[in-house]
Amino acid sequence: MSDLPEYIPPKVWQWNTENGGTWASTNRPIAGATHDKELPVGKHPLQLHSLATPNGVKVTVMLEELLALGHEGAEYDAYLIKIGDGDQFGSGFVDINPNSKIPAMMDHSTNPPTRIFESGAILLYLAEKFDAFLPADPGKRPECLSWLFWQMGSAPYLGGGFGHFYSYAPFKMEYPIDRFAMESKRQLDVLDRQLADHAFVCGDEYTIADIAIWPWYGNLVLGRLYGAAEFLDVGTYKHVTRWANEIAERPAVKRGRMVNRTFGEPSEQLHERHDASDFDTKTQDKLVS
Secondary structure, three states: OOOOOOOOOOOOOOOOOOOOOHHHOOOOOOOOOOOOOOOOOOOOOOEEOOOOHHHHHHHHHHHHHHOOOHHHHHHHEEEEHHHHHHHHEEEEHHHHOOOOOOOEEEOOOOOOOEEEEEEEEHHHHHHHHHOOEEEEEOOOOOHHHHHHHHHHHHHHHHHHHHHHHHHHHOOOOOOHHHHHHHHHHHHHHHHHHHHHOOOEEEOOOOOHHHHHHHHHHHHOOOOOOOOOOOOOOOOOHHHHHHHHHHHOOOOOOHHHHHEEOOOOOOOHHOOOOOOHHOHHOOOOOOOOO
């Protein structure tokens, strides 16, 4: 175990703004806006304000999948929220999401406009709005929603738990890394057992459950998350790996993964998206190859 002295919690916790590692500047114990900043409004009814973290990718993949099905009403403007710069604490963003987390969306096709925050809620809203990627069969719909909410409840242990302590904490600590690595592997095993008998998470149909789960667990087994593929021995989850690779090859997934992306290869970044033509010719050729 660690040679560090035992931490004894004080009677009353105090905010130490210098503690917290990579994302310390984004963490604070109070809500609300820190500065005035209006959000831009583009030409489409759907206005997305996000960043290409796994939670952000869920929504851009969903929108690109809807457009691929021919739902013209799913055209959208995607504006970049730089969470490292504190954009999520601007007054305009807080008006959409009082929780100051990406993604957040406004739907201007309604009167008054509808705000939607939390990635799972946005996926469900879009699925119901366009009657897509959500089973209509009352025998299948609860299964799909169960897996959607499984992701919402499980991923914080992977991201805020394992990902934080393995990649972002100010120093490595055995106990939290061991604790959350064990839980992350348990979750992968849950998913692997489900995918052993199903093409997709909920069965033979690609749904919002896959769209929600893939950016987290799919990218994890593909070696795109936290640099932890070897550490977690993700190759042992063969069914998850098969599923992850198949979804990664979908053209709409490739497009969605690029939107609001500010890291990685420049050819895979599209900081803002306002029209399908924003994916340049070279990228379009790559996406459909």
